Amino acid sequence: xxxxxxxxxxxxxxxxxxxxxxxxxxxxxxxxxxxxxxxxxxxxxxxxxxxxxxxxxxxxxxxxxxxxxxxxxxxxxxxxxxxxxxxxxxxxxxxxxxxxxxxxxxxxxxxxxxxxxxxxxxxxxxxxxxxxxxxxxxxxxxxxxxxxxxxxxxxxxxxxxxxxxxxxxxxxxxxxxxxxxxxxxxxxxxxxxxxxxxxxxxxxxxxxxxxxxxxxxxxxxxxxxxxxxxxxxxxxxxxxxxxxxxxxxxxxxxxxxxxxxxxxxxxxxxxxxxxxxxxxxxxxxxxxxxxxxxxxxxxxxxxxxxxxxxxxxxxxxxxxxx
Numbered sequence: 001x002x003x004x005x006x007x008x009x010x011x012x013x014x015x016x017x018x019x020x021x022x023x024x025x026x027x028x029x030x031x032x033x034x035x036x037x038x039x040x041x042x043x044x045x046x047x048x049x050x051x052x053x054x055x056x057x058x059x060x061x062x063x064x065x066x067x068x069x070x071x072x073x074x075x076x077x078x079x080x081x082x083x084x085x086x087x088x089x090x091x092x093x094x095x096x097x098x099x100x101x102x103x104x105x106x107x108x109x110x111x112x113x114x115x116x117x118x119x120x121x122x123x124x125x126x127x128x129x130x131x132x133x134x135x136x137x138x139x140x141x142x143x144x145x146x147x148x149x150x151x152x153x154x155x156x157x158x159x160x161x162x163x164x165x166x167x168x169x170x171x172x173x174x175x176x177x178x179x180x181x182x183x184x185x186x187x188x189x190x191x192x193x194x195x196x197x198x199x200x201x202x203x204x205x206x207x208x209x210x211x212x213x214x215x216x217x218x219x220x221x222x223x224x225x226x227x228x229x230x231x232x233x234x235x236x237x238x239x240x241x242x243x244x245x246x247x248x249x250x251x252x253x254x255x256x257x258x259x260x261x262x263x264x265x266x267x268x269x270x271x272x273x274x275x276x277x278x279x280x281x282x283x284x285x286x287x288x289x290x291x292x293x294x295x296x297x298x299x300x301x302x303x304x305x306x307x308x309x310x311x312x313x314x315x316x317x318x319x320x321x322x
Contacts, residue, residue, distance in 0.1 A: 019128075148210070186205055
């Protein structure tokens with residue numbers, strides 16, 4: 001373990017930890033867990049934290065509230081919600097000394113599952129008090145940071161489709177339905193991918209660029225990724241027939257070694273992607289436009305040690321290099 005890569009959050013009590021908790025009052029998860037949120041704030045205060053709840057009113061408020069917290073030198077910003085809320089918050093936490101805490105209440109909660117943060121309020125708030133603080137990398141695509149992954153191709157198209165359809169109301173089942181419906185007939189796209197000094201031309205149906213390993217709560221496309229090694233991992237799923245796509249899905253779900261036969265795996269600190277036509281992109285599960293297909297490529301890079309995070313005392317060792 002390199003010196004300075006982690007600390008127990010109890011050590012912050014010497015100067016009283018300050019924290020804001022950000023929640024969306026219009027989300028179903030807020031009305032469902034309003035009492036638990038109140039109990040969480042009381043719990044944190046009983047452990048010496050100076051904690052305050054901040055409610056968003058419109059899109060972008062979580063980012064503005066985080067920006068203000070960083071300016072004020074607040075120790076911790078706690079995102080109450082899913083991976084989309086976390087992604088909004090990290091845009092302003094990147095490069096700061098303010099740590100990210102998470103109380104998961106979203107649909108999939110990939111980051112929480114990845115590092116072992118319990119999915120119940122009681123367990124998650126215990127992690128805030130007794131966990132450890134680590135510095136990890138962030139990915140960056142053009143001007144947007146990502147904590148988990150960027151998906152280009154099938155899953156980008158699924159994220160865009162779900163956003164427009166009532167399927168979003170059905171959570172994971174809605175994503176699975178739309179993903180199956182679109183995935184079997186999704187056309188392959190031609191892409192040129194330059195990873196540091198190595199260029200690859202491919203016909204792909206999906207490209208996952210991961211800072212971490214877990215995807216959609218169950219699959220590991222970038223299964224070798226470490227969130228603190230200064231690199232991004234790239235999994236290119238090559239063009240497949242309909243039966244081939246089903247086989248790919250099964251091997252990844254079951255995490256079989258045979259999955260390596262269906263893909264190309266790369267790593268790099270900077271990845272440049274050029275496609276002949278616009279291809280849909282999702283960032284941390286949310287739709288984020290399309291790849292550039294003109295003279296300038298889409299650039300994805302790593303921001304080493306950009307984010308402080310509060311995680312459990314025992315984290316999956318395969319996710320960290322330090």
